[in-house]
Amino acid sequence: MTDQNNTVAGAAAPAPSDFIRDIVAADLAAGRHTKVHTRFPPEPNGYLHIGHAKSICLNFGIAHEFGGLCNLRMDDTNPAKEDVEYVESIIQDVKWLIGGWADDKLGLKPKGQMPETQSVNGKTDFHLAAVVPSTLGPRSSTPDLEPFFASDYFDQIFQFALQLVRLGKAYVCDLSPGDTDTYRGSPDRPGQDSPFRDRGVEENLDLFLRMKNGEFPDGARTLRAKIDMASPNIWLRDPVLYRIRHSEHHHTGNKWCVYPMYDFAHCLSDYIEGITHSICTLEFEVHRPLYDWILESLHLPRPLPHQFEFARLSLGYTIMSKRKLLQLVNEHLVTGWDDPRLPTISGLRRRGVTPEALRAFAYHIGITKYNGLTDVAVLEHAIREDLNMRALRRLAVLRPIKVVITNYPEGQTEELDAVNNPENSAAGTRKVPFSRTLFIEQDDFKETPPPKYFRLRPGGEVRLKYAYIIQCDEVVKDAAGHITELRCTADLGSKTGGPTASRKVKGTIHWVSAAHALDAEVRLYDRLFTVPEPDAGGDFKSFLNPHSLEVVTAKCEPSLKDAQPTERYQFERLGYFALDADARPGQPVFNRTITLKDTWAKAAQKT
């Protein structure tokens, strides 16, 4: 059943529609499944990025819209590349992204729970059902839950391999890695049968067991499916199912020295968990015949999962390859996996992007089989739209220049009312202190302004937001000719509610009272790369933007001393900012999540 009232980000948006959801709807309508069950199966060999976010939103979105479940599963069949650090980050990122939206669709399992052996239609079968955190009772009686791990199924997968051998559909091959390559042929040339292809079942069984028992060194033998070495599909040319790896696994320790390959483990993991729709990216399309072959060869008693593929996300001016992201991290070209310049979920979170914005983005880009390049502007729009509604407005000056209001009494201070969020009157107002000496933005004054510039200029007027209209009388410079101070007079009647308050002045600028200003470190981020497709060719690192981070000390209105990490701020006329994890009491650090749209900057640039 579809639920048309479901929305993506909690915002009023229609339920998404795409070819995969159409298939799910049709399968449900035709009674092929009574309940959808998807899964999100990352390999814990890196942090999740926004491309994974697309997949998470798809898989959990389907579970959400069709009343199903989505299992979180670690696809951990390669001990060499995986680590618990990644497992933990993945759990955190998934929970954060689906929080408040699809928490009740997150399929987990009791900690340590393994698949159960059951009998279905007289056949031995393995199954591991999902548990959803929110469906559990009081906390005291709830078991600890954890994600699924493909490595928890190594026993069952091994049994399935044995079964395949008994059926004469798999054999132990002694070919070296190099020879295996040679025998495989090439895309336009058929392969050759391995000389070990016709080993008897008993010999295969014996050898495979001995592989498992550690009798052979790494790479000495493999277990291979017996399909067709002449198949036009490379993946059907007797693919390797198991390889020998004497190495410790982050989840199973030293229990195993043979590990199943992705193709063998994945379809069986899907089956064990009762997955109905196994959704992955396009590069696995050619693997689908193998996925089906394995499952069908085993004559399994329960309904089989089916694989569907969609195009992975490519986003302008960034990279999505986990290998390359790892390289940036390892070579300290960024501060870590959660560097706010990275497209990782943890980086975006640290930057101040909300899960709602990411979900809205995922909704807007859609799901297809076309490999396109998504304009970053789509992401930026989703972030701005979300932050505009929730951010508290504050006054902060990033690059200060001193202004003295010469007709304002020395030592006097007044508290002016400022609106917290014009999009939401419930956010209320706050007081902002005003005094004789202020800071304004350097950009808001031009000694020789360009055409259509309507900020402050010598002899010109501008409104100070929430305060007075001021006129610039004098520009004070140091010996080197740098402007050190602007001396201005205020129209003392122009304060909000005052007699001349309604005077029309073209420009309104932000300001901070010097005596009351709070210093804050502000990190200004720009795109990490200088070209739209850093991945397209050449050394991606040569396209790194040398100006992707600029750190300034800003002058902030005093209320910002109480800034909260969960809160989002708009520094008026500048952009959206969030408190960074590096902030300490009395030493705020803000990340600029994104600038405000700046049509003036664009117009000024054109000339």
Added chain:
RNA sequence: UGCCCGAUGGUGUAACGGUAGCACAGCAGACUCUGGAUCUGUUUGUCAUGGUUCAAAUCCAUGUCGGGCAGCCA
């Protein structure tokens, strides 16, 4: 020169044989104590050629272009 997949404005997507729509971007204007937000208007598109049909973005054929596949990675 094998197999698989794809192609709709600048970008991303919808239209499921019957008026080519939406979003972003762009442009123009209105409004504004944020050159923000909001509102209005607007430029631009079915890869090509045939065929089927009263009717084709949609079905068929051929071609062109793009992506993927030769890890004991996932």
